[in-house]
Amino acid sequence: QVQLVESGGGLVQAGGSLRLSCVASGSFFGINTMGWYRQAPGKQRDMVAGIDGAGNTNYADSVKGRFTVSRDNAKNTVYLQMNSLKPEDTAVYYCNMHFVFRGEYWGKGTLVTVSS
Numbered sequence: 001q002v003q004l005v006e007s008g009g010g011l012v013q014a015g016g017s018l019r020l021s022c023v024a025s026g027s028f029f030g031i032n033t034m035g036w037y038r039q040a041p042g043k044q045r046d047m048v049a050g051i052d053g054a055g056n057t058n059y060a061d062s063v064k065g066r067f068t069v070s071r072d073n074a075k076n077t078v079y080l081q082m083n084s085l086k087p088e089d090t091a092v093y094y095c096n097m098h099f100v101f102r103g104e105y106w107g108k109g110t111l112v113t114v115s116s
């Protein structure tokens with residue numbers, strides 16, 4: 001059984017910063033890609049940022065230059081540093097990981113609220 005647990009969400013004023021973390025636990029051989037998605041009320045879940053095993057990253061256009069995704073393989077953890085937050089960044093943020101031989105798993109989400 002694999003579990004992903006996010007942390008770091010909360011309420012922040014526009015222009016502020018938050019750092020999200022997601023830790024994987026359980027039995028697995030390794031982790032390929034790690035990433036973050038978000039879902040605002042009434043909208044679909046969209047990709048925010050991803051990082052592969054080689055450290056290559058990709059970002060949604062709306063967060064480029066403001067968000068940074070990183071990973072610590074020794075800790076089975078992916079991070080999302082979010083700077084210059086905007087009210088439109090308000091959403092539930094979900095961690096996503098692709099495990100070797102185990103497939104894809106999702107966290108339960110952490111709420112980020114940016115006030116204007």
